[in-house]
Amino acid sequence: MELLVASSVGLMTAVGVYLILRLRSFPVIVGLTMISYACNVFIFASGRVVAGLPPILSKDAAAYTDPMPQALVLTAIVISFGMTAVLVMMALGAFFEAGDDRVDLDEEGAE
Amino acid sequence: MSPALIAVLPFLGALLPGLMIRAGRNACAATTGFVTLLALIGLLLHAPAVLRGEVITARIDWLPQLGLTASFFLDGLGLLFATLILGIGLLIILYARFYLSERDPMGQFYTYLMLFQGAMTGIVLSDNILLLLVFWELTSLSSFLLIGYWKHLPEGRQGARMALAVTGGGGLAMIAGMLILGQIAGSYDLTVILQAGEAIRASDWYLTALVLILLGAFTKSAQFPFHFWLPHAMAAPTPVSAYLHSATMVKAGIFLLARLWPVLAGTPEWVWIVTSAGLITMVLGAVIGLFKDDLKALLAFSTVSHLGLITMLLGFGTKAAATVAVFHIVNHASFKAALFMAAGIVDHEAHSRNIKRLGGLRHLMPITFAITTIAGLSMAGLPPFNGFLSKEMMLEEAAHTAPWLIPALALLGATFSVAYSFRLIAHTFLGPRRSNDPHLPHDPGFGLWGAPAFLALLVVLIGLMPMTFAGWIVDAAASAVTGGPVAAKIYHWHGLDSPALWMSLAAVGGGLALLGLHPALDRLWQATPRPEGKRIFDAAFGLLTRLAGGVTRRLHGGALGQYLALALVTILGVSLYAFLSGSHSPGARALQPVEPVMAAGWLALMAASLGVALLHRQRLLTLVLIGVVGLMVSVGFAYLSAPDLALTQISVEVATVILMLLALNFLPKTTPAHSSTARKTRDWAIAGATGLGTAALIYALMTRDFAFPTIAEYHLANSKTLGGGTNVVNVILVDFRGYDTFGEITVLGIAATLIFALTETLLRPGPANDRLRNWKSDTPDAGDRHPLMMVVATRMMLPIALMVGIYIFLRGHNVPGGGFIAGLVVAIALVMQYMASGFGWTAARQRIDYHGIIGAGVLVAAATGIGSWFAGRPFMTSNYGYFEIWPLEKFELATAALFDLGVFLTVLGAVMLALSSLSRIATRAGQTTNTEAYDMQDKFQPEDK
Known part of the structure; x- marks a missing residue:
């Protein structure tokens, strides 16, 4: 199971990084979204993964998983939505302001 | 009067001239002079004791962890200098009143002068060398303001800049020297350092500390070869020159030499x-x-x-x-x-x-x-x-x-x-x-x-x-x-x-x-x-x-990809170095078994992620694949004992995809092929290395046990007894770490307001607005703008969705749910109305301002936190109790639920404000059919009457 989680985090990071290195705003935003997923899962997994032990107190639960990373990630998910929304808005603004959706200032950067 | 107060008085006095100048120049000068006189009298009251050889001290712990205390002491040397600073300062205030012309802003002058006076007094009364350094840098800054007071004179500005560069630069060297001194003496208190002269002079670091401190003192006191700044500072008004260059600024270096004389x-x-x-x-x-x-x-x-x-x-x-x-x-x-x-x-x-x-x-x-x-x-x-x-x-x-x-x-x-x-x-x-x-x-x-x-x-x-x-x-x-x-x-x-x-x-x-x-x-x-x-x-x-400039232009040439690549390569390099220079042992933690369902989910996630990368030119398809990735992530959360995360992830997913869809409506639907093969190869290499590194790191983390006992135990043990809830994640959010959550919802509210502000800017007359007005969709519109089926379905679902939202909110304290998730669910239910029935129709029925909802949310959360003050407890202490109201069963009410209501409102308002801002852009972009309230009756009106 650990291997599956780790490989998903790795691939999502790699895809995100590749996309934020593109030259247009839309892939960059998508890339950041992918990196957000990867980060959230990373933080969550740092509390060690285990199936079937949700941190809901009850009399017949044998054990619980670590609730702390979950609380941190929960707010992180919501904040990353806010961040994505701001970025989308900035990308739209830049698109209407400049007439195209390049993320580079000058032509030199674009290959 | 406490030495601390003597040092602080001029700073307080600096606030007055700006106000008093409205009452005239005499009043302004008199107030400034009065504050200085007060400090001088306070100082001179100590004179008899100091002359007898006593040392007056005042000590306030500021950052004791760093050894930084706001401690002051007054001995003979401090008395001499403070008398000079305040006494001559008083004379200068009188002189400047008549020297400055009608055109010169006098309030500003006295404010700068008092800031400077306070900084100087602080230097000579500090008992802590870190505090002394703070005042030292303040004299550099305030003298910069004073020397450049006549802003219209280029010599004044140049002189001020030169003085700041030389004395500020020397001050930086002195910081290093003082830190070494403090390290040798084992304390940053001057009184301790003055006793440790023998040890300091015998230390290997003595010469380094001496040179660094002398650099600070010599630059300040204009000693060769740093003497050149002082004549250029003469472009200042004469009262400034008389003050800075007779008794104060340039004497600061001398003071320091005298102060550290027994040590160095x-x-x-x-x-x-x-x-x-x-x-x-x-x-x-x-x-x-x-x-x-x-x-x-x-x-x-x-x-x-x-x-x-x-x-x-x-x-x-x-x-x-x-x-x-x-x-x-x-x-x-x-x-x-x-x-x-x-x-x-x-x-x-x-x-x-x-x-x-x-x-x-x-x-x-x-x-x-x-x-x-x-x-x-x-x-x-x-x-x-x-x-x-x-x-x-x-x-x-x-x-x-x-x-x-x-x-x-x-x-x-x-x-x-x-x-x-x-x-x-x-x-x-x-x-x-x-x-x-x-x-x-x-x-x-x-x-x-x-x-x-x-x-x-x-x-x-x-x-x-x-x-x-x-x-x-x-x-x-x-x-x-x-x-x-x-x-x-x-x-x-x-x-x-x-x-x-x-x-x-x-x-x-x-x-x-x-x-x-x-x-x-x-x-x-x-x-x-x-x-x-x-x-x-x-x-x-x-x-x-x-x-x-050259370095900045090279590193910051306006190409985002270059910065990011550079940053990533640096991070990779540093991480690789850290990895190679440490030691490693294999992980001992037992692996969790893989079940077939999870393997299938993993396959879907991997395939969708790869698809996002390979097919990112087709943007709509990318969005669909992103949706798949998000869905699989939330399934993963659900499977790995995080039901709250799963609920949050899936509802955020919906909101994100809607947001991106709205944006994509305007942006080009495909990404043109720009990058050369070499660039793609480079980017894949960076991406691959980053991904591998991250995967390896989290794998290593997951296969090892915790190095220290986690704080999870505390939360699990006290969630019910202290927080009154069995959903530990929710209790952490609204209770144990309520302060964090409060900060987070505030940030979310600010982000949404920012989006609104950006929209306003776009909609204002300008090139962007012109482009928006002339915008033509590059894809054909759907035949039916508001499909009847969807309209009917969303309207029927709205009350149900709202009820689900409230249900999720109410149960959140004990089972998965809570303010965050409920806010998202209700927001999605509302957004669906926008999508199905159009902006105009929904806006006409939805009369509450989203800004107001955000504000109310943050205020409710804050008020809940403040409420605990009235119970005599610290900010954000929660309380709960059990109530019984017929015919309901016995139920529990916690103040944390009220806090969660604030979270709910903020999330709801923020999501709605973000999405409705985008919709407003759509309305502006020529989609006039939407401005009229759309209703189903329109559907049944004969087209050609």
Whole structure:
């Protein structure tokens, strides 16, 4: 199971990084979204993964998983939505302001 | 009055002039003067105790973890300096009231002056060297404001910049030196450091600390080779020059040398560096001063020279020399401040400071003449004035110091000092009038000459009766400097066998001769090429600026991809180094089994992620795949015991995809192929390495046990008893870490407001708005703008969705759910109405402002937190209880639920504000059909009636 989680985090990071290195705003935003997923899962997994032990107190639960990373990630998910929304808005603004959706200032950067 | 209050008073006073200037210039000056006077009185009340040898302390712990305490102490040296700073400050405030013209913003001036005064007082009263450093940097900053006060003068701005660069740069070196000092002594308290002199001098780091601290002191006190900034700072208004360059700013370096004298002095390194720097500065300043025609420039170089003299005396390292240094600090402050103010009066009345154009003013301005003569003769070191006494003692000390070069150079400096002092008096006031100005200058009113006259009186009194008027304070200060009791004996007559007498006579004779030869020497001086400090400084600064600009342009050339690639490669490099330089052992934690369902989910996730990367040019498809990734992530959360995360992730997913869809409506639907194969290969390499690194890191983390016991145990054990909820994640969010959550919802609210502001900017007239109006969709519209099925379905679902939202909210404290998730669910239910029935229809029925919802949410959360104050508990302490209301079962109410309501409202408002902002753009982009409220009845109206 650990291997599956780790490989998903790795691939999502790699895809995100590749996309934020593109030259247009839309892939960059998508890339950041992918990196957000990867980060959230990373933080969550740092509390060690285990199936079937949700941190809901009850009399017949044998054990619980670590609730702390979950609380941190929960707010992180919501904040990353806010961040994505701001970025989308900035990308739209830049698109209407400049007439195209390049993320580079000058032509030199674009290959 | 506590020493801390004395240091803080000027800062408080800095707030007043800006307000009081509205009541007039007199009120403004009077208030400023009153605050200074208050601090001075507070200080002098301590004087009897300090003179008895007591040390007054005040201590406030500020950051005890860093050893930073706001502790102050007042001993003899501090008393002397603080009296000079506040006393002369008071005189300057009076003088500036009449000096500044109607056009100068006086409130600003006094504010800067008080800031500076506070910083200086802070330096001399600090007992903690870190605190001292803070004040030290504050003097650099506030003097920058003062020197550049006349913003319209380019020389003023350049001079201010140079002063800041030199003294600020020296201050940075001093920070390092002080930290080393503190490390050696084991404390940052001056009182401790002063006791640790032996250990510090024996330390291997002594020389490093000494050089760094001296850099700070020498730059501040304009010692060679950093003397060049001081004359350029003369572009400041004269009250500033009189204050900064007689008693305060430049004396800060001297103060530091005196303060740390017991710790640092006495070693050969100290003697060599400090004595030679002082000696060179003294001679150089005196020589250059003789050839300056600007009154203030002459005084500036004279200041440089006298500071060199004091530095040299401190450099000798003997108690007697240090005592003379303290005495000369008092004398120099009195005559130099008087001279600066007198020069300002001449400038003010005769409209020129050029000695070559002045002359013959003695009949026109007798009072100014008298003041200048008294102070000037004191500067030259003639009896019976105070400058004579300390110069005599200085020559005495120098004469007994080997090698012979030191007394010889000291004599040379003294000779030039006599020459420029005589020149100042003779060429300005004696002889014929050289100016053709028909306007005859005359003495100003008392306001301007009162302050320098008082100082000139002191010059005479100390000169005549040194033991009565200065002996006690010199004793107290010198005792503090040398760390032992000092009883100075100040004589006028040292006897015929004293070398000082003959040296003095030689200096006066030489000075007169130099003055006689001045025209010839001046021609020679003007013809001799010499290095110009300002030009070297400007060249060095220009080079630095170009270098920094070059680096910045290369690293920050406007290509986002380049920055990110550079940053990522750096992170990868550092991580690789950390990995290779550490040791590793295999993970011992048992692996969790893989079940077939999870394997299938993993496959879907991996395939969708790869798809996103490979097919990212087709943007709509990318969004679909992103949706799959998000869905799989939330399934993963659900499987791995995080039901709250799963719920949050899936609802955020929906909102994100809707948001991106709305944006994509406007953006191009495909990404053009731009990148070369080489660039793609490079990017894949970076991406692959980052991904591998991350995967390896989290794998390593998951296969090892916790290095320390986690805080999870505490939360699990106390969630029910303290927080009153069984859903530990929710209890953490709204209770244990409620403060964090409060911050987070505030950020979310700010983000949403930012989106709204950006939309407003876009919709304002401008190129963006024009493009928006002329925007044409590049894909054909769907045949049916509002499909009937969807309209009916969403409207029927709305109450159900709202109920689900409320249900999720209410149960959140005990089972998965809560404010965050409920907010998202309700937001999605509302957004669906926008999507199905159109913006106009929904907006007409949804009358609550989203800003208001966000604000209400944050306020509710804050009010809940504040509520615990009324129960006598700290901010955000929660409480809960059980209630029974028929016919309901017994249920629990927690204040945390109210906090969660704030979270719910903020999330709802933020999501809605973000999405509706995007919809407003769509409305503007020519989709006029949407502005009318759409209703189902429209569907059934015959098209062609």
